[in-house]
Amino acid sequence: MKHFIAAALLVIVLTALGLFALERVDLLPVQASLQAVPIDDLFSLQFKIIAFLFALIVGIMIYSIIFFRRKKGDDSDAAHIEGSTRLEVFWTLVPLATVLYISYVGAQALGAVQREDPFPLQVDVIGSQWSWRFEYPEYDIISTELMLPVDKQALLRLSSTDVIHSFWIPEFRVKQDALPSGEEFVRELTITPTELGNYRVRCAELCGTLHYDMRAPVVVMTQADFDSWIEEQTAFEVTDPVQSGQILVEQFGCTACHSVDGTPGVGPTWQGLFGSQEELSDGTSVLVDAEYLYESIREPGAKITNGFQNIMPPEIGAGLSDEQVDDIIAYIESLQ
C-alpha cells in the first residue's frame, strides 16, 4: 500500500509536469474560425491523455527501477503469479471505455465542423496545377483571392481540373481534397471565419513540380467591406482585349507555369514569344502566330516546344470560350 500511494503520487506529479510542458508547445497557429474550436478542444483532450499515459508508464517504470531492484547476492526467483481476473477485467474495461469516449467526442466534433447554416455564402473553389480559382456563383464573380466576410459561414465546393489537390488554411484548421472528374466528386467544406485578417490557402497534397508554390491569399473582411468588394467587381467591365487577357491568365492560373518577363518556368515564357520562331521537340520549327497559340491553348499536346514537357492539362483550354482565348492571345502578343 505504501508503494502504491508513492507511485500514484509520482504519476500525478509527472502528469502535471508533462501537461505544463505540452501546453507550452506552440503547435497551432491562431484560431480563426468557428470550426477550429472543436478541433482545438480535441487537441487539448489528446494532450491530457498523452501526459497521463506517459506519466503512468514512465513513472511506474522509474519507481520500480529504484525500489524493486534485486539486492546484491540475491539469486532467488521472483514470486510466481498465476494471473488475476480482477486486474484483467480492469485493464480491458478502462481502455475500452476510453476509446469509446474518444470516438464519441470525435464524432461530436465532426458534426460541429460539418454543420451547415441556412444561408451560407457559396464559393466554388477550383484547383489547377498550380493555382486556385474562386468563383462566387451568386454574384458571377471570379477571383484569384478568397474574400470572405467575417462571422458568416462560407460553403466551399471544391473541385480540380487535373489531379488531386487539397485545400487547407491552417488558421481555420479544416482541410478537404479537391478532386477531378466531375460534379459527383465535388467535396464541400464549411468555414465560418471569426478573425479579420490575411491568411493563405495552401495545397496539402503532393501534386507535381510546383506543389510547394500552390498558394492563394485569403482575406477575411467586414460584411461592409465585402459588399463593396462585390460591388467593385460587378461594376468592373473590361473592354480592352489585352487587359481582359491579362485578367484571364491570372484567374486560370496560366502564370504559374508561363512567366511574362522572361523568367524560366515549367512552361515557355511569354515574353517576346509572339512572332518568334520556336524550335519543337520533333526537330521542326514553327512561327508563333495567333493560329499556333490557339492550337497550343486548345490542344496543348499537339506541338511541344523543345526542352519542355507535355504537362499542360487540356482542361484549362477546354474551359475557355473562343472570345477568352482570343483575349489571351492578344495579351501574349502585347508582351514584346
Ligand code: CUA
Ligand atoms: Cu496542388 Cu499540391
